[in-house]
Amino acid sequence: MKILVTGSSGLIGSEVVNYFAQRNHDVIGIDNNMRADFFGPDGDTRWNQKRLESSYINFTHFEIDIRNRNQVLQFIENQKPDVIVHTAAQPSHDLAAKRPFDDFDVNALGTFNLLESCRQFCLESPFIHLSTNKVYGDAPNTIQLKELETRWDFNDDNFINGISENFTIDQSKHSVFGASKLSADIMVQEYGRYFGMYTACLRGGCLTGPNHSGVELHGFLSYLIKTNLNGKLYKVFGYQGKQVRDNIHSYDVATFIDYFIQNPRKGEVYNIGGGKENSISILEAFKLVSSISGKEMKYEYLNQNREGDHICYYSDLTKIKEHFPMWKITKDIPTVFKEIIENWDKRK
Template sequence: MNKLLVTGSSGLIGSEVVRHFNQIGWKIYGVDNNMRADFFGPKGDTRWNQNQLLKNCDNFEHIELDIRNRAGVLKLFEELRPTHIVHTAAQPSHDLAASRPFDDFDVNAVGTLNLLEACRQFCGDSPFAHMSTNKVYGDAPNSLNLVEKESRWEYGDKEYFDGIKESFTIDQSKHSLFGASKVAADIMVQEYGRYFNLPTCALRGGCLTGPNHSGVELHGFLSYLIKTNIVEGEYTIFGYKGKQVRDNIHSYDVAKFIEAFFNNPGYGEVYNIGGGRANSTSILEAFDRVEGITGKKMKYSYSEKNREGDHICYISDLSKMKEHYPEWDITKPLQLVFEEIVDSWERRLAVHG
């Protein structure tokens, strides 16, 4: 029987993975300790998502465990011997990492090492998919030839039209402490694949999004923007004239790629996983799109100071993913992503306020 272990199972990607593999009949063990509420306060709380999973997923079992607890992680792997692992647990914020650097590194880097070593000791043939981030590239993408358009920044050179490839440099750039801790984890995932021959991959996410995101200002760009519009709050644009670009991928399409990797795993692989050019948007363009759905005018203020290490324009080049896994493609276009998040927030706010 397939036994899937998902860390960060109450978060956006973790919960989507649980739902997806539950539907195809796998047994799933979710590891989560609601650390997001500690990082972001009550608005970041994910217990509601955990409760939904326990209610709706017959094959799901929740395990309360902090991945920094090395002895606890080793014991869990020794007892469970999972056949597949998806690691999504993380401290996900640039800003928070600067104020809580030990927590950031211990969760992102040391927590990942704990899981990899537990996997090596007790289930070395089990595919291990790790949610990395495009922030491993630091601010190096900002050094590209960028052209300012009416509503967005754009790559000026044809070779980058489809976005950033996995071969793009991660060196000699400012990452933020969050980006640096995720680099450490990313490289370790690759190294366990190459050095110990574990079937691993690091998925360098663009803007991961979807209706189950507990978006807050410090993390969860699209979810937070849409929620702010619905409640008629004020959104703050941090620098770059609001023309900074992100490519957005629905959590379902991430889960589908993880399934494809499990069916044919590589060793120490890296993939840039995002929405690609078709699912890219700037903040200003996102304002227009959400206004068109809700009918509510976006209220916003502008700060000249951009966030440290923030990308001006980032689009994931999906060509390697599609070459290695031709059966996979984006199934959730950007307009549908917006509509699903709007619907989710309207329902959640009607219940919880």
């Protein structure tokens, strides 16, 4: 197969390149290193691009800007990929509010450019879109919660397994980022339902892994671990540091994408994360990273939470496991931490 990966130098994109290139597929990646523009030198992903180019002769990088409609149309017409895995995005809440045009142009219009190009030139090719749990806005914060010693948790039996795909996406504060990603999410669903394309929206929890260029504005675990290793100060934004996220290793996302390609469906939505078992709060993450690195976590607490931020969120994996029973989470939280620590040490 010829597999196109957008955002191929990023966390999920590079993992998808690794996964399919190692299985002898032809992989073409498009990435113009917008993360360096968004986040400065710490967000630069050229190191990852070079790593992929030197590792796989069946991987080809293209410097394409998904906001450029004519460029995308021409590229898809020429390449006619068998699969499109769309991971490119502007990923930060805070940055979206400061640069709303760039955020919407990348997240919403860029996705639309790819979708329409796929419809015109490779209609039968599965289109897998990396969406986000932020499409639910801050509505998860309306669920009754209980405060435990180190975390918040749901105090409602309807959410004992977490947030499902049927949870409301309406009448809530999404952040500008969440709204642009929701725009893309709805369009990907519509191209599946209206045009009969094989599409999937993967509403990720905390996507993580060793190849993440984590920065304060994006990349929870990667940035937290880097801060600990470098002895820097980490800022906790509200909720007593007990806010909870479910974390999924980028490899486990790639394996699910493979299962979907083998048995594609039309206009589907899946919450993909670590689930309740792979959930962790900031305070718990501090304790775990210190136990592995041997370094004390330095942090300061700011009483103001981020706009639209979730207090507690973990994915209900019931639907995704029903549709794809062979797929499973293979990397637990301690394994994820150890891999990220090892990779940051290498990159120093």
